[in-house]
Amino acid sequence: MASWNSVELEVLFYVLGWISFCSWAICFYPQLILNFRRKSVQGLNFDFVVLNLTKHTSYLIYNASLFFSSTVQRQYRQKYGFNQMIPVAVNDVAFSVHAVLMTALTLFQIAIYDRGNQKFSKIAITIVSVAWLSAGACVFVALPTHSWYWLVSCFNTLQIVMTTIKYMPQAVFNFQRKSTSGFSMGYVSFDFLGSATSFCQMMVQSIDQRSWVNFYGNIGKTLLSLVSIFFDILFMVQHFVLYPSKKKTDVSPSDDACGLRRNQTYRAVSSQACRLILVIS
Known part of the structure; x- marks a missing residue:
């Protein structure tokens, strides 16, 4: 089993991990508070929320399985090498649990607060339905051969797809309105910080292990950070440059x-x- 070569890098790894966790945990609250104060969810794209819930649920399944299941861990090492560290830390699991709960709460706010004429699009509903039907099919494929790591990798792939497309409805919505009103920049700021520190955490582990396996061994976490950083920068440009508050x-x-x-x-x-x-x- 792999171990840390540098105590300093190990400490830095955990510090970055918990900064990432705290940032990603806090990022949900500005939007929740904004909705609560206005008693309205107008300006928040509903497709973004429902796609986000699918993304975080599938990511929770992946993180929890790889962190807690010795069987999944063994199959991971059989694929990438027995000297490799598991690329999921406790802060990843904690973040996923918290993210599912907070996104579900945001969905509840959509149900009870003023929505104006906004609604879920048929495209988003179709995407979510296809995603979970595909996940169910993967479960039946994995059962006969007990390919559990392959199965949780399917959920990781699902969260990658959801991460890639979940921001698009909100970005397009802002463009159509020429405004970011109703969409919290507090969410964007903390999401950016969490994504950046998460990516740095993976770099620290790679430097210590002199291996880049954790980047493609946990491609979901890698793309989660990079895609989030890209769209967070886009939202900042929309808010501060293209459609500044008047x-x-x-x-x-x-x-x-x-x-x-x-x-x-x-x-x-x-x-x-x-x-x-x-x-x-």
Whole structure:
């Protein structure tokens, strides 16, 4: 069984892992809080949420299986070498559990808060249905041969596909509206930090082991980080460069009426004051 060659790199590995976990854990809360305060989910693309739930559920199955199952671990080492470290850490499992719960809570908010005229697209529903039917078919294929690592790799592949496409509906939605209103940039910021530190964590392990196996041995985690970083940068460009928030300069009808009354009163008082000055003079 592989072990760490450097204590310093081992410590750095776990520090980066927990920074990644905390960032990815926190990233869900800005959107949840924003929805709660507005009692509305308008501006949040529903397809993004349902695809995200499928992604995190499949990723949880992969992480938990590879971390806890000795059988899956043995089959992994048979494929990549018995001197290789398992590419899933405890923070990966903790993140997946938390992500499934928070995404499910966001889906619950969609059910109870004001949605406007937004709804789930038929395309997203079809994608999710096909994804889980395919996963079910993989289970039946793996049963006769007990190919458990192959099976959890199928779930890893599923989460890779979901990661690749889940951000697209929100990016397109922002483009169509020419606005990022209703979509929390707090989510984007913490997601970016979590993705960057997760990728750095994998690099630290590779440097210590003098092997890049963990990058393609856990291709799901690798692509999760890289794809997330790409779309987070895209969302930042949309928010800060393409569609920056405009200060509210428009005056509402009620405010305008109040302002008109104040101006009329001011002019009346000023007129009376001028007359008084003329009389005194």
